[in-house]
Amino acid sequence: MTTEAPDNLVLEHLRAIRSDISRIKEDIHGLRAEMTSVRQHLGGVVTLQEFDHTDLASLKVRIERIEKRLELAD
Numbered sequence: 001m002t003t004e005a006p007d008n009l010v011l012e013h014l015r016a017i018r019s020d021i022s023r024i025k026e027d028i029h030g031l032r033a034e035m036t037s038v039r040q041h042l043g044g045v046v047t048l049q050e051f052d053h054t055d056l057a058s059l060k061v062r063i064e065r066i067e068k069r070l071e072l073a074d
Contacts, residue, residue, distance in 0.1 A: 067073035
């Protein structure tokens with residue numbers, strides 16, 4: 001009976017390790033989903049920023065043209 005106790009103890013630890021690994025896999029799966037969401041959101045933010053930059057550049061050109069016509073700029 002003394003030889004069975006260590007075997008059971010090892011099996012018990014292996015089951016606990018397997019359970020822990022299973023939970024870690026679930027956590028990683030959730031983190032991957034969150035990272036995908038963050039990447040998509042960030043991509044949208046970058047796209048909007050590019051549109052804003054283009055709009056601001058266009059407005060700058062228009063303002064410079066207006067200042068030139070009104071002789072407000074050097």
